[in-house]
Amino acid sequence: MPELNTSSLPDLVFAFLFFIMMVTTMREVTLKVVFHAPQATELQKLEKKSLVTFIYVGQPTPDLIKKMGPATRIQLNDAFAETNEIQDYIAQEKSSMKEEDQPFMTVSLKADKDTKMGIITDIKQALREAYALKISYSAAMKVQ
Amino acid sequence: MARKKRKAPGVNASSSADIAFMLLIFFLITTSMDTDKGLPRRLPPPVPKDQKQNDAVDIKKRNLLIVLINMNNQVLCGDEYIDIKQLKEKAKEFIDNPNNDEHKPEKVEVDVPYFGKQMVTKNHIISLQNDRGTTYSAYIQVQNELAAAYGELRDAISEKKFGKKFADLDEEKQAAVQMIYPQKISEAEPKNYGNVKKQ
Numbered sequence: 001m002p003e004l005n006t007s008s009l010p011d012l013v014f015a016f017l018f019f020i021m022m023v024t025t026m027r028e029v030t031l032k033v034v035f036h037a038p039q040a041t042e043l044q045k046l047e048k049k050s051l052v053t054f055i056y057v058g059q060p061t062p063d064l065i066k067k068m069g070p071a072t073r074i075q076l077n078d079a080f081a082e083t084n085e086i087q088d089y090i091a092q093e094k095s096s097m098k099e100e101d102q103p104f105m106t107v108s109l110k111a112d113k114d115t116k117m118g119i120i121t122d123i124k125q126a127l128r129e130a131y132a133l134k135i136s137y138s139a140a141m142k143v144q
Numbered sequence: 145m146a147r148k149k150r151k152a153p154g155v156n157a158s159s160s161a162d163i164a165f166m167l168l169i170f171f172l173i174t175t176s177m178d179t180d181k182g183l184p185r186r187l188p189p190p191v192p193k194d195q196k197q198n199d200a201v202d203i204k205k206r207n208l209l210i211v212l213i214n215m216n217n218q219v220l221c222g223d224e225y226i227d228i229k230q231l232k233e234k235a236k237e238f239i240d241n242p243n244n245d246e247h248k249p250e251k252v253e254v255d256v257p258y259f260g261k262q263m264v265t266k267n268h269i270i271s272l273q274n275d276r277g278t279t280y281s282a283y284i285q286v287q288n289e290l291a292a293a294y295g296e297l298r299d300a301i302s303e304k305k306f307g308k309k310f311a312d313l314d315e316e317k318q319a320a321v322q323m324i325y326p327q328k329i330s331e332a333e334p335k336n337y338g339n340v341k342k343q
Contacts, residue, residue: 010157013164020171038281042291043181052180057280108180111280117213118276120283124331128190136182139284 033058033075038113039142046136051104053093053132055086057119058112072115074123083122090130110138183287185331207249207267209238213286215277228285235293239325241265258320259305266326273332290329297325 035058046052056075060068073080076089094102107127111120127135211231212220219226221234241248249268256262270290274283298310298321306313310321 006161007157010160010164013161013168017164017168017171020168038284040183040284040288040291042183042288042295044184046180046182046184049180106184108182110180113279113281113284115280116276117274117278117280117283120280121274121276124187128187131189133187133189134184135187136180136184137284137287138180138182139288141181 029054029056029075029078031056031075032061032064032078032080033073033112034061035110035112036114037110037138037140040137040139041142043139043141044136046106046108048104051097051101052106052108052136053090054108054110055123056110057115057123072112072119074119083119083126086123086126087130090127090132094130094132104134105132106134106136107132108136108138183284183291185287185329187331203269204250204267206247207265207269209235209268209270211235211270211272211286211290213272213274213278213282215275217279217282219282219286228282228289231286231289232293232296235270235290236297238270239265239268239293240297254323256320256323258317259324262324264324264326269328269330271330271332287329291327294325294327298322301325 033056035056058072058075059065059070060073060080068080074083074086075081076085081089090107094105097105109120109123124135127133209222210220214220219228219231221231226234238248241251244251249265251263252266253261254264254266256264272286272290295310301324302308302310302313302317302321306317310318313321
């Protein structure tokens with residue numbers, strides 16, 4: 001019985017490996033704001049990624065800054081938004097979840113470290129109105 | 145001289161598949177581990193629009209620690225300016241009130257599982273206030289220091305009682321420790337919103 005030729009197996013696996021490496025660097029959402037997370041030490045991991053909704057806050061990216069100006073913007077999914085749109089967005093995200101999961105919905109606030117608190121406060125107020133009370137201030141681990 | 149033509153030995157490539165597989169598995173694992181980290185907080189439910197201004201429960205002055213960050217990111221704790229590095233100690237002193245200081249939060253006797261009757265500063269509140277011009281990183285730093293203060297107190301009592309860090313305890317014991325040091329950070333509404341006061 002002729003043996004199966006496995007000499008091309010490494011190539012196949014490498015191709016797969018490269019594919020995974022390319023894919024993982026891609027984001028689910030293309031960021032339209034520049035954002036450097038603030039640093040902190042008392043961090044907790046966010047569990048259950050499917051229950052997490054992200055709100056990005058920061059200055060627009062350099063090529064968008066020409067069009068939009070340097071003002072801090074909020075990004076929901078793929079588009080810029082105003083604070084009054086947050087409530088609808090949260091309601092929409094909430095309704096797309098299973099009913100038993102809805103109370104555990106978490107909003108992760110990914111804001112740039114130089115953002116002014118005014119806009120963050122507006123977002124927080126909007127989240128309160130939308131009854132999305134579990135939030136997480138996204139931060140990076142501080143290197144000691 | 146022997147003129148025997150020798151064939152160059154080929155590199156044995158049979159293990160390269162295994163190497164590639166290991167790399168593949170490494171990438172697969174690390175990408176799924178890349179979870180988001182942050183400081184979890186709970187917002188208070190929205191205030192009904194028709195609520196009266198002074199409906200808020202009166203808090204005794206000794207139970208309240210106001211931490212204010214101004215637009216220049218200076219921290220005001222109680223009624224003095226402090227450095228951000230001092231905040232943790234200040235907060236720990238306030239939460240724990242080890243010397244039963246009458247200007248620090250009052251202690252209430254609470255029956256805690258595993259610990260029995262404990263004197264707990266149950267009604268303390270740390271009120272975190274900020275200006276609209278405060279930068280987010282300063283705010284996060286203050287939040288972090290306050291979280292660290294609670295963390296250290298909880299770790300200390302967990303070590304003493306169970307010989308383990310708080311994070312390593314099981315859920316029931318964690319709940320007991322949380323009863324002794326309940327995390328009460330109130331993120332006050334900004335001054336610009338004016339009249340609605342909540343805690």
